[in-house]
Amino acid sequence: MFFCYNLFFFFFFFFFFFFFGIYLFEYNLVFFFEWLFFFFNSFSMSLIFFFDWISCFFMSFVFLISGCVLFYSLGYMNGDLNLIRFYYLVFMFILSMVFFILMPDFICLLLGWDGLGLVSYCLVIYYQNSVSLYSGLITLLMNRVGDVFLILCLGLFMNFGSFHYIFYINFFNNDFIILVYLVLFASFTKSAQFPFCVWLPSAMAAPTPVSSLVHSSTLVTSGVYLIIRFNYFILFCDTYFLMVISLITMVLSGFAACLENDLKKIIAFSTLSQLGFMFFTLSLGSLTLCFIHLLIHALFKSLLFLCSGIFIHCFLGSQDIRFMGGLVKQCPYVSSAFFVSLICLCGFPFFSGFYSKDFILEFFFLFNYSIFFFFFFFFFVGVTFIYSLRLIYYLFSSNSFFFPYINFCYSFFMNISLLFLYFSCLFVGSFMFWLFEDDFFFVLSFDFKLIPLLFFFFFFLVYDVLSFLYFYFGLIYFYFFSSMWFLSFYSSGFFLNRFFSFCYFSYSLVDSGWMEYFVSGGLVGFFRWLGFFFDSFTLNILKFYFFFFFFFF
Template sequence: MCFISFFFLFIFSMLNFFLFIYFIMNNLVIFLEWELISFNSISVVMSILLDWMSLLFMMFVSLISSVVIYYSKSYMSSELNLNRFILLVLMFVLSMILLIISPNIISILLGWDGLGLVSYCLVIYYQNLKSYNAGMLTALSNRIGDVFILMVISWMLNYGSWNYIFYLNFMKNDYIMMIISFMIILAAMTKSAQIPFSSWLPAAMAAPTPVSSLVHSSTLVTAGVYLLIRFNYLLLDMFFLKILLLLSGLTMFMAGISANYEYDLKKIIALSTLSQLGLMMSILSMGLPNLAFFHLLTHAMFKALLFMCAGVIIHMMNNIQDIRFMGGISMFIPLTSLCMNISNLALCGIPFLAGFYSKDLILEMVSFSNLNLLIFFLYYISTGLTMYYTIRLIMYLMVNDFNLLCIYNLYDEDYVMLKSMFFLLFMSVLSGSLLSWLIFSYPYMIYLPFNLKMMVIYVSFFGGFMGYLISNMKIYSINKFLMTYNFSGFLCMMWFMPGLSTYGLNYYFLNFSQKLLKNVDLGWSELYSGQGLYMIMKNYSVMYNIFHINNFKIYLFSFILWMIMILFLFLI
């Protein structure tokens, strides 16, 4: 099943790529309508929108998912129900494809809800308490976005159809469209884990690593960004965008800081995804959807590769995820280390790797734009923090001493995993330049002063240097850390967001519902309906049973009672 799924998805991705080339060369958009049911004057129609953007995104999603399924063949080899796992991943990919090709808000809800449901099934796949909690947090956080999409559906009843794609251009200033766009922004914020909905994304790390690789690169978390790219005509000149710009900038900053305090390998990469999502949302809220889409695609490649490398390392380290136990692994698993280093450098935006083309262009457009100082600093400090936690990760994993027991057998011979990783390595190097030629068919000239042009490099070097220093601090840093223990706890816990969203909001709702269950469902309603009726019926049936036995004593007793009553009546 693994190989068949891999083969078909790979062929599908190649087909999408050639179609994308044809569409973008000829500037084509195809709108298909497939009539499912026609009854009297009612027709239920499935709409499909094929343009260069949907085809390119589908190509990336199917390519990464095919590689991830091939990788799972080895990674999940000890899993008894491997076919069930592959089917869940395929359902996940199909939900994402449905969302990508939908110009209709109803079919978008189907894909959106499918992503939420299947992600819950995948997060709780390992079936332990931590997985169940993480799955519930993921599902409930995503339900908020689903509710907003449902409200958009009800608001769009004011128009003739749910095909939102027709209404974007000529209804910008309509107050109904303002309400709809506000709800779309909120839905996208929940799915793409912006502040204050960020806590579910690191919690979703409880899923198997191939799933994390798929979720954090091209599906689920990118659904919100993609939805806003599709709705971007509505979002221009809106007050909500300024709030979104601030919140996504803060998300970027918060995730970058938290990743520097984190020791769990998968959580560091998850927080890095959160930081990059903040970058995509912020550049989108500045009115540059094509640039956000470009970064979304380049980020998908190296982030999928980064998670795959993390999966190999966790396997080799006997399921240990703490980076303090690792070190010097480049001596033992050189090919995996090569893939990891290149994907890490692509994440940092090192020149001529995939991340450089999108990140450099984004930061130059930020310098070019008319922004205030706060947003400017949030962008550049977050870029520095990306370099900071990446160099720290490389130092802990590759350079520092190996901190585990000597008897561990670290080997780099799993060729199924290596083949899939090398394919993504090839794409992580080439996809940036390839996409910049395809998406931006004319050259951009961004003319800036020398210091602003070099600002990205200054910030990256400074961040990298700080990461190197911090990772080499041993016993000396403990005193410094204890002095700022509370502040460090605040930064480490993502500004207390998991506590607020899990215990703060959910606790009161769940506690209230527990009281309702106890007092109403198991209390009054049980007493007067379920158990109450049962007791009354039981008592009556016992009484009738006694009469039914036809016992002489009962008749004698009843006869005496009747005689006493008659005498009593006569005496009165």
């Protein structure tokens, strides 16, 4: 009964914030609440709640996905001894997300930002084994780097006497250039952009409901949301740098997803690819399109994770797609939800992902960028088709090699939570663009409209080329692209091994070497000699007394 009340709470706030956001958008209103709790000369610290249509829409989708994930967890984690602790951690994560979304103040923003990083670390190490610990430490350290950038922004804003960055929009000058790059790098760490993209595939060691909530729709999109909030600062600068970083991230994640065999890691790489797609949209300057794609992506990606959790649950914890197969016959309801979320990911016409993706691709035609950016952007958007078709083949078309051990049990809680997200993936995209239809109207020729479709067929040829290359350069191709250009090694083992080797060398040379020699041998010997010298004074005190008496008195 307690969990039913919680579910009602989350869905009530979803509808409340969603319709409140529509009201704010239609009437172009903003609500601003401030509580001043410290004031000294010209320096003030206050707690601010900032309600506009962006924050309300994002809050509504966070509450929808959180309610579905918590309801799903009742079936997925049934019998877990630490279920109550898991729920408390998820509630703390949602509270941190609320602080992060609603507060346009650096101190309060840092409160939510730090809360997201620390609670996500606790959720990643939930299973308490060595793999979870390694993944949690990688996640924590990468997020700490982003915290350093935000603390530097905090120190920069201390010169202006206030931490409310929203008040400085109309006073942009060259002093804010450093701020822009600090915010960009902070968002790169949280949204797993190159070169900070290693922690997201590693964080798949967390339970699947955590991956659905934290690593697909809320935590990883917080970096994109931060740039949307700082858009007036970011767009004053050259966004070419942001475009290059997003393309590199799409290259890394696209090829890695085509070669990975772990189901959750494939979905994590597709999240990386979509995050690079969002950052590329931000570099074009279209904030509203990026925000709509962020919301729609959160829905179908959380559904994708929840369906994969049921598959993993049925296969007794195995996540290797090579052992799965024939799932259409075994669990048709979950397979249909998984298939719908996959074609939303590909941008199939008239599903939710199509409305945002197609508009972004057409929006890119309006810019005069080089053929290099044009080809690579469309190429790595199209790589999504390759790993989606690969997933469909392995899960639905191939034979099952695990069949005698499978238990396809259906849980009421898991099915109901899938139902909400299933219908959201079907209808929310069209509803969002009916809502924003006055903002976007592109006029393109028929040839440009056909280009995305031509790229779709082009990738079937590309897949044959890739298979040909894999036949001749198998090991190099596999290890180079599946390890994200060896970035996982360079981000962890390469530097850590050298750091610990240097620490051991310093310990051997300094602590156990010269310091031991000087302290134990030299310094102790010197004090021993000094003690003997003063002992000679003490033992011969009568001689000295007579000497000084005759010569000085």
